[in-house]
Amino acid sequence: MEKKCFQIHGIPAILWGSRSNKLYLYIHGQAGRKEEAEAFAHIACHYAWQVLSIDLPEHGERKRETNSFDPWHVVPELLSVMEYIKGQWTHISLFANSIGAWFGMLSFENEPLEKSLFVSPILDMKQLISNMMLWANVSETQLERERIIPTSSGQTLSWEYLLYAQNHPITKWKVPTAILYGEHDELTDRTVVEKFVQRFHCNLTIMKNGEHWFHTSEQLGVLNNWIKTCLRE
Known part of the structure; x- marks a missing residue:
């Protein structure tokens, strides 16, 4: 090949x-x-x-x-x-x-x-991020305040990323x-x-x-x- x-x-x-x-x-x-x-x-x-x-x-x-x-x-x-x-x-x-x-x-x-x-x-990225926040015991208020929160899973939660996911759902494919x-x-x-x-x-x-x-x-x-x-x- x-x-x-x-x-x-x-x-x-x-x-x-x-x-x-x-x-x-x-x-x-x-x-x-x-x-x-x-x-x-x-x-x-x-x-x-x-x-x-x-x-x-x-x-x-x-x-x-x-x-x-x-x-x-x-x-x-x-x-x-x-x-x-x-x-x-x-x-x-x-x-x-x-x-x-x-x-x-x-x-x-x-x-x-x-x-x-x-x-x-x-x-559905918004739901995935919401699940990750639940697993990490991080509230939306806390994420908005701190903006970036590392988690024990190795993933990082980001307020900017959450907002993007909320504003860009997949509605057309x-x-x-x-x-x-x-x-x-x-x-x-x-x-x-x-x-x-x-x-x-x-x-x-x-x-x-x-x-x-x-x-x-x-x-x-x-x-x-x-x-x-x-x-x-």
């Missing part, structure tokens, strides 16, 4: 596969990096797609960056990447993991994407979408997924005993079979 490393407006990127007019943009989740797209690319390239993966702020080659893994930094970057893509490919689709799906929907609600594949997507969701996903409630699927007419696959992070051999097997099924359709 061909592999080309380069930069798009200073953003580290990898293009996987032989020249095609079809492209999947791969957006990783928290703690991910552009190289993780290789497994997806091996499958997608078999179906004549190319795959473009990038490092989001504070990830991969950009780990030394600080205070930039947030939507007000990520969305403009993704829009600039999409402008580059539209100048190179005719058929464009999206593959995204976890928070990458939320960033993708914030960025591309007006883009004529052909399809999107979401794995363990964050679909016209892209035909397939979702793979683990039954025991600890970050996105099943009711949130089912509500989203019903509202935006998505295809939902639920892995019994699956988790938010697909990483065991059994989970990866389910993931790869799901990808193949989606790409064959």
Whole structure:
């Protein structure tokens, strides 16, 4: 499989596969990096797609960056990447993991994407932050007063982030979408997924005993079979 490393407006990127007019943009989740797209690319390239993966702020080659893994930094970057893509490919689709799906929907609600594949997507950031505040025993009043509160889980609660999530709910998503969701996903409630699927007419696959992070051999097997099924359709 061909592999080309380069930069798009200073953003580290990898293009996987032989020249095609079809492209999947791969957006990783928290703690991910552009190289993780290789497994997806091996499958997608078999179906004549190319795959473009990038490092989001504070990830991969950009780990030394600080205070930039947030939507007000990520969305403009993704829009600039999409402008580059539209100048190179005719058929464009999206593959995204976890928070990458939320960033993708914030960025591309007006883009004529052909399809999107979401794995363990964050679909309601406001509810997730509210859950994290509950787990950390942090009230909204306390967060507004302190602005930034680190938690024992390693996540940091931010008043600015909460306000952004409140002001930018996902209300528009016209892209035909397939979702793979683990039954025991600890970050996105099943009711949130089912509500989203019903509202935006998505295809939902639920892995019994699956988790938010697909990483065991059994989970990866389910993931790869799901990808193949989606790409064959």
